[in-house]
Amino acid sequence: MQDAASLAQEIVQGKGYILLPALFTLEEVSEARLHILKLAQEEPAGRLLKVGERSRLYRLLEEAAIFERMVQHPQVMEVVEAVLGSDMTLGGFSAHILYPGASRMGAHVDYPYFTMTPPYPATPVMAVQAIWMMEDFTETNGAPLFAANTQKLHQFPDAAKFSEIAEKVTGTAGSVVLSHGLCWHDTSSNHAEQPRVSVLGNYNPKFVRPLENPAQHLSSNFLEQVSPKLRQLLGYEFQAAILKDVQKLQSKNRAVPERANPMG
Numbered sequence: 011m012q013d014a015a016s017l018a019q020e021i022v023q024g025k026g027y028i029l030l031p032a033l034f035t036l037e038e039v040s041e042a043r044l045h046i047l048k049l050a051q052e053e054p055a056g057r058l059l060k061v062g063e064r065s066r067l068y069r070l071l072e073e074a075a076i077f078e079r080m081v082q083h084p085q086v087m088e089v090v091e092a093v094l095g096s097d098m099t100l101g102g103f104s105a106h107i108l109y110p111g112a113s114r115m116g117a118h119v120d121y122p123y124f125t126m127t128p129p130y131p132a133t134p135v136m137a138v139q140a141i142w143m144m145e146d147f148t149e150t151n152g153a154p155l156f157a158a159n160t161q162k163l164h165q166f167p168d169a170a171k172f173s174e175i176a177e178k179v180t181g182t183a184g185s186v187v188l189s190h191g192l193c194w195h196d197t198s199s200n201h202a203e204q205p206r207v208s209v210l211g212n213y214n215p216k217f218v219r220p221l222e223n224p225a226q227h228l229s230s231n232f233l234e235q236v237s238p239k240l241r242q243l244l245g246y247e248f249q250a251a252i253l254k255d256v257q258k259l260q261s262k263n264r265a266v267p268e269r270a271n272p273m274g
């Protein structure tokens with residue numbers, strides 16, 4: 011793998027996305043994929059969102075050990091932290107299923123940008139998305155489409171321009187695409203006979219409120235055993251991170267309001 015700093019640079023100043031190939035084996039992701047499909051079929055209340063031939067399945071973290079590994083994969087963390095800072099947090103972690111016949115979801119930018127009015131701010135970067143490929147993503151089964159360099163436009167996608175310049179990002183099972191939240195992207199249609207499954211991680215700077223609030227539904231047993239990295243991702247280190255910022259600023263003789271010294 012290229013070093014994290016140059017991969018982060020590619021995300022911010024280059025094409026806007028990178029592919030990290032085969033971070034998990036086919037066996038590892040196949041089992042997780044089947045788990046997702048089975049759970050989605052059970053239609054768990056409050057965890058499944060169906061839109062035509064596409065479904066989203068929420069609250070994955072506690073479902074299987076592989077998801078806990080995926081969300082904090084060291085190579086992914088290195089790159090995402092190089093973009094968003096070492097105190098960044100998790101805004102969402104869910105599965106996205108494109109059943110056979112699924113059409114494109116529509117070109118978009120990611121949370122929190124899609125809640126804002128363009129032109130979007132150039133800095134700080136507010137989102138990096140991870141798209142984990144839970145099987146081979148091919149030319150025909152709904153691989154994502156990305157329009158290179160569009161994160162630099164700070165605009166909502168223009169559909170005609172997107173169609174002109176977008177390229178399909180294919181890859182083998184267990185690979186992950188990391189992209190700038192402002193880089194225009196879409197899913198392609200699934201013309202295959204099998205569902206195409208991705209796992210989506212959304213990472214944000216610590217001051218962005220999480221879209222899915224992944225920490226909210228976790229059991230205390232699960233929370234007791236999570237790694238320090240996962241605690242950080244779940245937002246538990248927020249106060250400590252703010253305190254660090256304050257100390258850094260004070261060491262540069264910058265005045266910081268007392269209320270920025272959190273007690274709790």
Ligand SMILES: O=C(O)CCC(=O)C(=O)O
Pocket residue numbers: 106120141152153154195196197208210
């Ligand atoms: O599942 C995918 O390929 C990408 C979905 C996506 O970009 C999104 O939900 O924001």
